[in-house]
């Protein structure tokens with residue numbers, strides 16, 4: 622495992638997942654994604670001055686725990702489009718969060734409340750944004766990455782945009798002083814599938830889970 626600290630309070634753990642771990646996580650997520658009511662779907666996005674009925678930039682989207690609604694940027698205990706309760710956050714994922722925080726980003730009383738799952742296909746992207754829809758805006762965001770390498774843009778301490786490559790089988794954490802940094806996704810690179818992903822993902826596909834605490838304690 623390689624530990625990279627691109628800026629204060631932002632850490633990337635490369636080669637965090639072994640290939641068999643990647644297979645485990647991908648299988649679990651793909652199973653949940655197949656559920657016709659709570660699984661992957663392509664939600665509408667909040668209208669803007671250019672588009673009256675835009676769609677979320679990632680075509681395969683779901684949430685575990687609280688549902689972040691791309692149409693109004695708010696969190697819900699149900700999926701507003703169909704009234705279903707999202708899948709819960711698996712215990713094994715909650716435990717992984719506690720473990721990595723203990724080892725790499727000590728944060729007492731962390732409470733994983735929502736997981737956004739983005740399954741990027743070759744035509745998906747994610748523009749620059751700040752994760753600011755949570756009442757709790759210091760507790761870390763934990764990102765699990767599988768599949769293809771992407772270019773990740775992030776804001777440094779001086780407000781300048783920087784970028785680096787984030788490969789599959791890595792995990793990132795940003796919180797505290799980095800919690801409200803702007804970030805977004807550039808290219809997803811061809812022929813970079815990480816080991817263990819090849820059973821589930823195709824070239825230029827990437828699966829990302831971001832875990833968040835939504836409410837202040």
Ligand SMILES: O=C(O)CCC(=O)C(=O)O
Pocket residue numbers: 737739747752764804805806829831
């Ligand atoms: O795919 C990623 O690594 C970033 C996802 C993201 O920016 C978000 O869910 O807010």
